[in-house]
Amino acid sequence: MANYYPITGIPVPVRQDPPPRREVASSAVSSEPVDQIQVSLFIRAVRKLQEKNPIQDKLSFYQIAGIHGLPKVEWDGAGGGYYCPHNTFTFPTWHRPYMLLYEQCLYNVMKNDIIPTIPGSDSVKEAWKQAAEMWRLPYWDWAIPQVDYGAGKEKLGVPKLVDDSEVWILKLGEKEKEPVPNPLYKFTNKLNGEEVNAGDKKKMGEFALDNMRSCSTYDAGRNTERRSCLLCRSRKVKCDRQQPCGGCIRAASTCIYPSGTGRAPKRPQQSANNSVVLTRLDRLESIIRQLESQQTQQEQPLDPSAAALPPQGDQRNGRLAIDSTSSVYVSNVLWASLGDEIEELRDMLHVSPSNNDDDEEGDWQEETYEKEEPVGTVGLNAAIMGFRSLAHSLRDYHPSISQSVALFEIFQTNVAPLVKIFHMPTLTKLFWDAVASLDALDCNMEALLFAIYYAAIISTTDQNQCPLGLPRHQALHTYRFAVEQAFARADLLNTQNMILLQAAALFLCALRNEDDSRTVWSLTALIVHIAQAMGLHRDGAAFGLRPLETELRRRLWWFIVGLDQRSSEYHGYEPIVSESSFDTRLPLNINDSDLTADLVEPPTERDGATEMTLSLIGWESIPIVRKVSFIPPHRRQARTTSSGSVTELSLPEREALAEQLQSRLETRYLAYCIPDDPFLFVSATVARLIIARVWLMVHYPRKQVDSSKEASTAPLQANLRDKIFLLALEILELSCSALCNPNIAHWAWRSDTYSQWHAVALVLSEICTRPPCRDCDRAWAAVEILYDRWRMKEHARKGTLWKPIGRLMAKARYVREMQSVDRDCSTAGSSSVMEASPDLPQVAHHSNVTTTLDPLADIFSLAPFMEMNPSLDDLFLVGDDFVQVDMRSGF
Template identity: 25%
Template sequence: MSTEEPATPQLQSTVSKPPKVFSCVLCAQRKVKCDRKQPCSNCIKAGVSCTPGAPPKPRSRRRRVIETDVAARLQRYEELLRRHGIKLDELDDPVISARPGVASASVDGANSSHISAVVGKDGLPLYAPNNLWSTLSDEILDASSDDERDLAIRVANQSLDSEPSTPPKIELELFDLDTPLPDLSSLHPEPLQIFRLWQTFLDNVHPLTKLIHAPSIQQEISRASGSPQTFTKPMHALMFSIYSCSIASMRDEDCMEILGEDRALAHRRFAGIAKKALTVAGLLTTRDTMVLQAFVLFLLSIRNVYDAQDLWILTGVAVRLTERLGLNHEPLLDSLSVFNAEYGRRIVWQIAILDGHTAGRARIDTSRTLYRGDTKFPLNVNDADLDINMRERPQEHPGVTEMVFCLIRCEFGSQLHNQAAIEGNNMLRLLGNPSTPVAEKETFISKLERIFEEKYVKHCDPAIPLQLLAMVMVKVMFGRLRLAARHPRRFRDRGATMSQEEKDSLFAICLMMIEYDNQGHRLPGMHKFMWHVKANFQLDAFVYILNELRHSSVGDRADQAWREILECFEHHSDVLTDTKNPLHVAIGNLALKSWGARESMLAHLGQTLPDGEVPRPISVLRSQRSVGVSPGSYSSVSDQRVAGEPTQNQAFQVANPTPFDSMDSTPIDWEYWNELINASGIMIDETQYQQPVYDARAMNDWK
């Protein structure tokens, strides 16, 4: 008994200690002093219930650069252990072996080509297999020495204290119903600005989405632009999503002219208001298709800015909303009016494509996530053919209409799966299987390509920017499939045993894709669609060409490739200027290696640079790294060879490429590049791009 008495007062004092009381919710929102009673005096005066406030979130400690440096080194050393067959989870260290949910990387080539790490960045699990590779290799930032690696890491982290290097997260206003909602009518731009943003949307975004009936929306804008308070809640949401899309699609100078502010700031502001407007419109409980249209446009406007994992969750919300509205089943659509049924189909297909693309960027297995339904294709008609009061389906046009771009995107994935089902093959396995002969893959791809050439491309007029974009898109889509069929990452030896003919063909395919990207930026009428082109930049092709130029650095064809690469750097300037992105730093290092090899070979041959001076992109990359011009430090002349002479227009002759002998004695580590690209949220698995899976009952309508 006596031994228990001393503990009693201590226990009582612990229990009686009063908890810390925080300001109530109302006082915190009004930013007034709260007496912290229950209820407080301010709530009594206001006649409202007093809700105790929650404690503030603890401040997250900012990581110092030295900690990030150590973390990068540790990651590199752990990968070295994995590459030598040492499994970290089997070591004696209890701290390491006891970590739950961490899977060791297998050294077996077969396993590494199908299974990705279970735990991703920030300790979050990866929910699906990565179909390409699993581990990050020792080629950290593709550097040639420890000093160069350390320099590259410092370049990548030099601005950690000023700005974050990861994509911003999407806040939860869409689901936060307790937050006071704003008066949306006071947040619209001036009437003249509204009309200019609307016109920008019609020029830049609407031709690629066809998600709304432009004539009907324009009538509503004309009626209420001077008095936005008369807009309905769904119309408010739609308008702010249109503003966000317009700003995301325009050039910096155009935004400054129209709104008088920086484009990035304007986009963040209007995207934030669009989220509020969607909440006001009751996104999660709505049965109004206009709110769903607004939500899809909002997602399209932020897809290049926000984290792919977050976007994938929100595209899943859009999929569920279509299911609740019954838009994913054709019998239910048939019960609607002709007008509403048509736009229901357009909504469903746009969401399916967006969900598939976002899943690929987020490294989600698209076969498990894509929408499944029996919705037919949208009609091949123009906006003028549709009317809200129409009772009969409009007659489809036999040729190309305003829907050409959207219909090509819809049909691409469906035809892939349709054709694979007819031939009894799994298309994804066919293109990704290194044991399948390239000729068999090419036969499959060419058969599909002829369908699109006959149905769409031959009817397009290249003088019309939208139809030119559609023509280019078909070329690039099938270029991606050919790249997927031949890519060195499909081989366990990273392409070391690829024949020279296969390498020549692959180089020509990649160069064609880069040339089309550059052509799109050159043509005046195409600038309005560059927001979409930039979102689908063929980075895998870009990296492959840069690597090949390390080994075949001179000759006419190498000159042509370098012209395209340097121009591409100018069009995608973020690869040069964004030194906080490890992927961009790695690309810069690879470009410097390849250019150094070119200078070394030219010096060996007694020749000078074709233009007589170092190109601007190379100078920028060198100045960032404070690297002196020393060609010998980048490459040895012994492993170089002058490339063969090209034939006329060879970059576009994918089927019969001109021989290009690259002495690829040291294949590039594609595991490393896959990890970097995936970590940046960029889609590279061509066999997953825009391939929604649909119910077989709809197949008859696709033929």
């Protein structure tokens, strides 16, 4: 069966233009060092390509040349006669990709076979490697007269480079030259080791016949004489057993076959004791009967008293299968027991699961086709992450060693303290191992590297160029593409790998800074399900995991819960993860240095501030924020009054929760936050901001839904209204502090993702209704800082709330201008009344407010998704003391 050989040409190095194609004669005599290196690489690559097996290697010089000329046989069994379309109008267009195939094969020989053998320092190898990347197959301009070096005259003819039997080229890694046989001068066809002259018709006929016979014999016998390659065996797919095989070509991997021929021998199976086997089978049948009984019970109405019974023993934990980097969780107790029984039966019969799978694979491969990855897992991954060029190697997207180190240092400073999902000593070792062996890089680790680079670039500012020497927007585009393609290659949709899940969580955290669309929200749902499938929602201590593994699983799970909370709040929907769906404990308040891989018992928590302080402040607040702001559907139904209206937590209940959170944060964290320490300053700022937001949710009135009437609002008392205004003002000033303090500017990228729309809208509506005062001036100054910062971000200006907030901002500015005019007139001794703009309603002074309209209704009527989330919908209800600002007029 024919294979597919993707013709991509030589990849263009990142940040460089495609190199020009050189004329062969001029480049051969050039004295430029790069030209001389490229000529040396070219000649050596052609020689090595000619040395490849002419029959079995379909990308040998003989096979590639045979496509275009004699002998005219079907190349690689593709059918339809020979490939070359001579005497047809499609020949010119066909010839271009054909030459690209030849060029691509020569480049692969340079990169894989020649450059690794260059002696000397890494800088010498790097110079030759860069020369190879910029090399392109030269062309011959037959209209240019060639120099006859013997007579010193010019004449038309072939270039000297292909006219001499011997050519002088640079030694590998050196500046001196040496003579080598010229592969461009002659290629020898051989029959049984003897040279075949093209003029010898008899021998040429024998050669063509022998070639066709050899190809036929090789194609017919290769599937029975050679075992599957290592990659295909590990992926459990059919191998076509060519060199290289189709699976390895599509995966851009080196194709390696195990030694020996034929199918691997099966292990002899020893007979087991029949009575023991029957006992095991009886237990399996018993488990199956329990499954049937469970299904019957699920179809019957649930007994409330039975549901309240606690689960028995440790069976409630399900089953977690875990190795060094992967894990699989089975929640159903009976299915877990069934799996245990099958494993015990395998152990009794002395049959290794892997060996058994290999035997089944051998039989299956002969009868079935290989999995079609482009329409299977690879296709689905590519569809989600962006199908651009999965056949294109990502090797060229890796930066140089110095650039990688610089990006990792930025990551350690700007990102790692805020994204505590790694154990930095372990990650640092993984990083150095990865960048030292990029050619043998695991696909999961490659995805993590690109996610680290992308997050590091996100954390830089427009003024501070990233270490790649590129504009920030261009670097972001490049590495977003790289990380998305790396996720598709690593099969993110079906992963059980901890490293890949960490990379995905890090990428989504950074992506929020660049993309406010629903992409992050949708992909958050994906990684939530992946995390649940890996059992991260169950605490690792219940499964006897080591402390390091347990802590990393806790950190990653709570980070994903935080992503879910933030994304759901931003888009106006309830979180995916409910509080009752997991039992994973909060991570310990410790430093990374307290954790080592050989620990058996968990370390003792620290009382003061640690590297985990900032993350724990946010994660500890999540349950209380949800209770204060969200009403899950089952609670709405459970707390419905007799009149059909939906009630919520009472004010004392909400106040008690807010006090509980405030006391917890102040006692455990704020007491140890030293203002002089930038990290602890950020931690204190975030803690106070969370406390203020929770109290705002507590005091702000909610809709009271009546079955016979539409939603109505309750009047706000003046003191409560002042309290809400000051809370919103505190939120804005704390946000400005987190964004504008120069001592923590390298962490502002994270604060940029938290747009305080709620507080801004409340403050602007108050500015429109309050008389001039110092608090209004403070509020206006904070709003202007935040508004100008949002305006600088293109993705923020595309948000659903941007235009309504912009209109309210313009109206508040107009009100302040009118108030300033009013003050000036009052100072002059004249009593004036504020004139109404033709596009603005008249705004009364605070002391004369009597209207009962909603100043924010029009804003959020433009964002209908707000209605789907009680926390967002209720937060913007306004009482009778507010003045209507018509958002549909003027601006």
